[in-house]
Amino acid sequence: MRVLLFPFSVLCVLFSSIFSPLYAADDWYRPPVSATWHWQLDGAVNEGYDVDLYDIDLFDSSPELIQRLQASGKKVICYFSAGSYEDWRSDAKEFAIKDLGKTLSGWDDERWLDIRSSEVREAMIRRLDLAVTKGCDGVEPDNVDSYRTNTGFSFRANDQLDYNRFLAAEAHSRGLAIGLKNDPDQARALSNDFDFAITEQCFEYSECRSYSSFIKAGKPVLNAEYRRIYVDDESERNSVCKQSERLQFSTLVLPKALDDAFRFSCLP
Numbered sequence: 594m595r596v597l598l599f600p601f602s603v604l605c606v607l608f609s610s611i612f613s614p615l616y617a618a619d620d621w622y623r624p625p626v627s628a629t630w631h632w633q634l635d636g637a638v639n640e641g642y643d644v645d646l647y648d649i650d651l652f653d654s655s656p657e658l659i660q661r662l663q664a665s666g667k668k669v670i671c672y673f674s675a676g677s678y679e680d681w682r683s684d685a686k687e688f689a690i691k692d693l694g695k696t697l698s699g700w701d702d703e704r705w706l707d708i709r710s711s712e713v714r715e716a717m718i719r720r721l722d723l724a725v726t727k728g729c730d731g732v733e734p735d736n737v738d739s740y741r742t743n744t745g746f747s748f749r750a751n752d753q754l755d756y757n758r759f760l761a762a763e764a765h766s767r768g769l770a771i772g773l774k775n776d777p778d779q780a781r782a783l784s785n786d787f788d789f790a791i792t793e794q795c796f797e798y799s800e801c802r803s804y805s806s807f808i809k810a811g812k813p814v815l816n817a818e819y820r821r822i823y824v825d826d827e828s829e830r831n832s833v834c835k836q837s838e839r840l841q842f843s844t845l846v847l848p849k850a851l852d853d854a855f856r857f858s859c860l861p
Contacts, residue, residue, distance in 0.1 A: 622668050622730040622770040624789050626841050628813045629860050634672055635852040642856075646670055648733055648791070648815070651720065652682055656727045663728070670772065671729035673720050675760055676736030677703040687716050694745030697736075705736075705744035708756040721763050731770030733791055734760050738776040754779060761786040772815070777803035784810050792816045796833050801840055808841050816844045817851075824855060834859035 629644040638649055638658060647662050651671035659669045678693050679685065680702050692713050694705035706713050717734070724732050737760070740753040757776065761783075764771035773780060773787040777800040780790060784806040795801040795816050804814045816837065823830045823846040830846060837844035837859045846857035 621765055621768045621788070624668065624770070624813050626808055626811055626813050627860060628789075628815070628843055629858070630815050630843055630845070631856070632815070632817060632845060632847060633851055633853045635850055639853045640665070646730075648672060651724055651727070651729065651732070654727070659728045663730070668730040668770075669728070670731045670733050670770070671724045671727065672733045672735060673724075674703070674736050675717055675720075675734030675756075676706055676708060676739045678706055679703050684716065684719065687719070688713070695743060698742075705739050705742075705746070707744075707746045707748070708739065709746075709748055709752055714756075714759060717760060718763055721760075721767055721769065724769055725767050729769065731772065731788065732764055733772045733774055735774050737774055738779070741778070750779070754782060757783055758786050773807075780804045781806040784812065788812055790814045794818055794820070795842075796836060796844075801836075801842065804842075805840070814840070814842045816842050817847050818844060819847065819849045824857070830857060 624646055628646060630646045630648060631639070631642040631644050632648040633639060634650045638647070638654070640662060644667065646668040648670040649658070649672065651673040654671065662669050677697055678688050688706070689712050692707045692710045694707065697703040697705065721732065737757050738753065740748055740750050753776070757773065757779070761771050770788040772789045772791045773783050774791045775793055776783065777792070777795070780803050789812050790804050790807045792800065792804060792814060795804070796818055797820055801816070807814050818833060823833055834844060844859040848854045
C-alpha cells in the first residue's frame with residue numbers, strides 16, 4: 594500500500610480549511626446609520642416594536658426568542674459583559690480568582706476583570722461561541738472602557754485597545770457584528786474595528802461628538818438617555834431629539850433598568 598506523505602505546512606492548511614468558521618470574509622451584519630432599535634435586558638422581552646434590530650441579553654434569551662424576532666424581519670444583538678465578572682452568570686465558575694478585581698460602583702455583584710488575562714479572553718471566546726450557537730446576528734460586549742477607572746489592576750489605554758480589537762476580530766471571525774460600548778475616548782481609534790457604537794447618556798455627559806467617526810464611516814450610533822426630565826417634559830425630550838437628529842444618532846429615552854417600563858424614540 595502506498596502511503597502519501599504531506600509536508601507539515603500542507604497539513605496545516607488542510608486542517609485549518611476543515612475546522613475554520615463557515616463564514617466568508619466580511620460576512621456579517623452591518624446596521625446602517627439611523628437604524629431603529631429596541632434595547633431590553635430585563636423582564637419578558639416586548640417583541641412588538643417595529644424596529645431594525647433588538648438588543649437583548651445573551652444568557653437570558655432563548656434561541657426560540659431570537660428566531661421569532663428574526664422571522665419578523667429584525668436583527669438580534671446579544672448583550673454580555675466583557676469587562677466584568679457577574680456572579681450570577683452560568684459560566685461564573687470559569688473565571689479565576691486572580692482575574693477578579695474591585696467591585697463596580699453601584700453593582701455589588703460585579704467585579705472588574707483583568708482584560709490582559711488569557712483565561713478571561715478564552716471565556717469571552719466561549720461567550721461569542723454561545724452567541725453563534727443561539728443564532729445572534731451580533732454582540733454588545735459591555736464594560737470595555739475599564740482602563741478609565743480603578744479596577745484593581747494596572748492596565749492602561751493600550752491594553753484596552755488591544756482587548757477591544759481582540760473582541761472585534763473574534764466576533765467577525767464568527768460572522769457576528771459587534772458594537773463598541775461606552776468608550777468615547779477610544780471611539781475614533783476603534784471605529785474601523787467595530788460595526789456600530791452603543792452609548793449611554795452621551796447627551797447628558799456631553800460625549801456624543803466623540804462618536805462622529807462612526808457616522809462618518811456609515812456606522813450607526815445607538816444612544817440611550819435616562820434623565821427623568823426627558824420622560825416628564827416633552828419639550829426637553831424634543832430638544833434632545835433634535836440634537837440627536839442633527840448628529841444622525843439613533844436615540845431612545847429608556848428606564849435605566851432597561852426593563853421596557855417606558856420607551857420614547859427620537860426616530861419614527
